[in-house]
Amino acid sequence: MKRSAPLVPTFDSMLIPTIQALQILGGSGTTEEIYDQVVQILDLPDKVLEIPHGSTSQSEVEYRLGWSRTYLKKYGLLQNSARGVWSLVSTSINLDNLDTKEIVKAVRDAEKCKVVSSEPTIETFESIEPLELAWHQQLHKMLLTLEPSAFERLAQRLLRESGFIQVQVTGKSGDGGIDGVGIARINGFLSFHVLFQCKRYQGSVTAGQIRDFRGAMQGRTDKGLLITTGTFTRDAIKEATRDGAPPIDLIDGEQLVQRLKELGLGVKIATIESVEVDTAWFAKI
Structure with missing residues (x-):
């Protein structure tokens, strides 16, 4: 009898647990702290946690959880600092009022992404993967x-x-x-x-x-x-x-x-300068 592959939770199924994790952590937490809490909330076994995402150093769970944080941020529920600490925009978020399908739809509409299926999976987002992940994969x-x-x-x-x-x-x-x-x-x-x-x-x-x-x-x-x-x-x-x-x-x-x-070891970071003409300034002359 063929064994079925361990089921990795989809990114949308980890949206609410991510909010729960931050509430448990007091409203803010590092990526690692959020990951640990979500793993406990969903009671994920090691055989699931050890599944790698392609050839990167990330596990598939870490990768999908990254998308959960991204969607929650774009939806306006999370924010993150330059030091990599994530926090709830409001400590009074009512989980009963959150609809994961609405979150996904709102973010996709904002990003003008075409919905491929009624039950989204992580593969849906390969085409809009952040540029940062490209250098990350290349370095790994x-x-x-x-x-x-x-x-x-x-x-x-x-x-x-x-x-x-x-x-x-x-x-x-x-x-x-x-x-x-x-x-x-x-x-x-x-x-x-x-x-x-x-x-x-x-x-x-x-x-x-x-x-x-x-x-x-x-x-x-x-x-x-x-x-x-x-x-x-x-x-x-x-x-x-x-x-x-x-x-x-x-x-x-x-x-x-x-x-x-x-x-800066083996990585070059280029800063792009953006210049805008302040028309309001000239109007005040």
């Missing part, structure tokens, strides 16, 4: 083509640009998966040693791999950093911050490409 594909040693050097540069000092790539065989070491400085006064590991692939890092990394850290440092072009399972995220164990910070593919953009 570039990362996947790097040799392991080149990816380790990139991680080294990333940490240096982020304020780490004495960053060295070790990458020795039999070193328990430790790819490098560095010292993080805080406000120029405090510092602590960090061991980091790099995983250049599209899959999800598991809790077992987190435990293996922590085992390699044993007795060498109190802090770890794991950088991947892929994602982390929910169990892996929990394991990384488990009580009583040395903490391990996690950087997934989504965070990695965003950080590279912020630091």
